[in-house]
Amino acid sequence: MDEKKLQNIFYNTSYGKKILKCIQCGTCSASCPLTGLMEHGPRELFALIRDGDMELALRSETPWYCVSCYQCVVRCPQEIPVIDLMYCLKRMSREYDMVPVSHKIPDLYRAFSQAVDHHGRISEAMVMANYGILHPVDAFKNISMALELLKRKRLEFFPRQIIGRRWVAQLPAGEKVRKNT
Amino acid sequence: MKYGFFPGCSYNSAAGYRQSVDAINRLMGIDLVEIPDWNCCGATAFFSLDEFKALALTARLFALAQASGFREIVTVCNACYTTLRKANQILSSNPETVSRINEELSKESLLMEGDFSVRHYLDVLYNDVPAEKWSENLTERLKDYEVACYYGCQFTRPWGDIDHMEQPTILDRFIERLGFLPVDHSARTICCGASHAISYAKECGLLISRIIREVRAKGGRVITTICPLCQFNLDSGQKGIRNPIPVPFFTQLAGLALGINASELGLDKLLVPINRILSRKL
Numbered sequence: 001m002d003e004k005k006l007q008n009i010f011y012n013t014s015y016g017k018k019i020l021k022c023i024q025c026g027t028c029s030a031s032c033p034l035t036g037l038m039e040h041g042p043r044e045l046f047a048l049i050r051d052g053d054m055e056l057a058l059r060s061e062t063p064w065y066c067v068s069c070y071q072c073v074v075r076c077p078q079e080i081p082v083i084d085l086m087y088c089l090k091r092m093s094r095e096y097d098m099v100p101v102s103h104k105i106p107d108l109y110r111a112f113s114q115a116v117d118h119h120g121r122i123s124e125a126m127v128m129a130n131y132g133i134l135h136p137v138d139a140f141k142n143i144s145m146a147l148e149l150l151k152r153k154r155l156e157f158f159p160r161q162i163i164g165r166r167w168v169a170q171l172p173a174g175e176k177v178r179k180n181t
Numbered sequence: 182m183k184y185g186f187f188p189g190c191s192y193n194s195a196a197g198y199r200q201s202v203d204a205i206n207r208l209m210g211i212d213l214v215e216i217p218d219w220n221c222c223g224a225t226a227f228f229s230l231d232e233f234k235a236l237a238l239t240a241r242l243f244a245l246a247q248a249s250g251f252r253e254i255v256t257v258c259n260a261c262y263t264t265l266r267k268a269n270q271i272l273s274s275n276p277e278t279v280s281r282i283n284e285e286l287s288k289e290s291l292l293m294e295g296d297f298s299v300r301h302y303l304d305v306l307y308n309d310v311p312a313e314k315w316s317e318n319l320t321e322r323l324k325d326y327e328v329a330c331y332y333g334c335q336f337t338r339p340w341g342d343i344d345h346m347e348q349p350t351i352l353d354r355f356i357e358r359l360g361f362l363p364v365d366h367s368a369r370t371i372c373c374g375a376s377h378a379i380s381y382a383k384e385c386g387l388l389i390s391r392i393i394r395e396v397r398a399k400g401g402r403v404i405t406t407i408c409p410l411c412q413f414n415l416d417s418g419q420k421g422i423r424n425p426i427p428v429p430f431f432t433q434l435a436g437l438a439l440g441i442n443a444s445e446l447g448l449d450k451l452l453v454p455i456n457r458i459l460s461r462k463l
Contacts, residue, residue: 034377067375069372073339074339087229108380112226121219122221145420152449171233
């Protein structure tokens with residue numbers, strides 16, 4: 001899809017236009033606990049979007065590193081809801097099939113939502129199991145921890161079944177809801 | 182005092198959180214009524230993947246609370262707390278989304294309408310239980326015990342209404358009320374890495390060790406937390422380091438101050454043992 005069109009789609013989401021207020025001061029990047037891992041910090045990411053480099057922005061790992069600590073949000077002098085924009089970029093990258101394959105958090109989130117879809121609730125062990133299929137090394141590293149938890153009776157594999165799990169499982173995807181309205 | 186209660190998915194496996202909350206409720210006459218058939222709040226994962234589902238999950242919780250006659254919901258987890266508050270904020274300004282979600286909810290004969298007040302259990306213990314009630318019930322044994330309070334991210338941020346967003350003191354004030362000595366430090370709301378610690382353990386380990394180092398430098402002998410994920414990251418993240426600092430929940434410390442036995446508070450479930458420190462002082 002052409003980048004101008006993607007940029008417009010982004011601007012027309014709930015908070016998209018707010019990045020036009022960005023003064024490129026870098027407070028967000030300086031406040032981010034994981035900025036050191038990002039190829040572009042949030043400031044650069046916003047510059048990319050405004051320049052229309054949408055493909056680069058949507059394929060960026062930056063939003064997936066965001067832990068939602070809200071440090072950037074509360075410090076931004078322009079009151080830009082940085083985290084909501086990160087959520088929006090993550091959702092758009094899914095919709096347009098640009099999720100960075102090298103990043104592990106999309107798999108972790110999918111493992112999480114899979115557990116919710118099946119049971120209505122999660123257990124840490126179940127999320128780890130779903131995730132561990134894709135990233136056995138990470139799962140393996142947690143085995144000794146799992147044993148420690150087991151020893152202390154803190155490990156539940158199956159979350160308690162809830163009546164509403166079927167309701168949760170049948171929820172339509174947001175994309176579908178939007179297209180039907 | 183009666184509240185609708187949303188325990189969240191991590192509550193049961195969190196080290197003695199449930200035991201200590203139950204013990205305090207019994208002693209202080211607080212009634213937390215579990216919202217029947219509650220589901221996962223969706224946390225940041227659902228906001229990252231699908232906003233409609235994220236809002237629908239939380240709306241179901243609100244609808245269940247409403248059906249039980251509660252418009253006030255108490256949580257014990259920072260992530261649940263901010264997820265619910267955030268969803269409430271979005272829903273209350275998006276009537277179209279609410280009616281679309283209500284269409285879904287009607288399949289379960291549920292309906293969600295209006296605003297909900299979401300509160301953290303710390304807020305209840307500090308603001309709703311009168312200070313005198315705590316002082317009447319305190320035992321003297323834990324006086325001058327240095328405690329570092331760790332708030333994590335999603336309690337004061339992005340809200341800023343309950344306390345300062347970066348240097349809050351409500352937990353320090355609560356701990357002081359219980360007779361402990363809160364130590365001043367600058368890691369109160371520094372991020373612990375949250376769920377990213379699973380996938381990026383090494384990188385988040387640096388965030389955790391920064392918190393531990395700061396607390397140690399300022400003389401904290403225990404770190405107390407108000408969130409299961411913060412507790413788990415700080416507790417498990419000290420594996421292999423010398424003289425690890427125990428990380429009890431604030432409710433476990435409150436229980437100790439009220440004279441409840443360590444075993445009844447689930448303190449044996451912590452990964453970094455607290456016994457050594459307790460027995461030295463007591």
